[in-house]
Amino acid sequence: MTDTGYTDEELDMFEHFALEAEQGYDVDDLRRRGRPKLGPAAYSVVVPIRLTEELTAALDARAAAAGQSRSEAVRDLLQRELLAA
Numbered sequence: 001m002t003d004t005g006y007t008d009e010e011l012d013m014f015e016h017f018a019l020e021a022e023q024g025y026d027v028d029d030l031r032r033r034g035r036p037k038l039g040p041a042a043y044s045v046v047v048p049i050r051l052t053e054e055l056t057a058a059l060d061a062r063a064a065a066a067g068q069s070r071s072e073a074v075r076d077l078l079q080r081e082l083l084a085a
Contacts, residue, residue, distance in 0.1 A: 038075075059073055059074065061078075
């Protein structure tokens with residue numbers, strides 16, 4: 001701990017951030033923050049749902065088997081069920 005109250009590691013981190021800021025930022029990169037788009041739409045709708053423990057476990061198992069997040073697995077399941085021809 002230094003006399004500033006910050007650790008040497010924290011001071012190094014501050015120095016890194018200051019140097020990065022002094023070099024400038026690419027404005028286009030800054031505008032890309034947040035979650036990526038799910039398609040061509042400008043935004044997506046968040047739909048909160050409640051699941052039983054049994055459904056949550058089944059969803060987690062399916063997502064893990066497919067290497068997906070819960071959200072990705074839910075979207076895939078809904079697309080297959082609701083948008084199938």
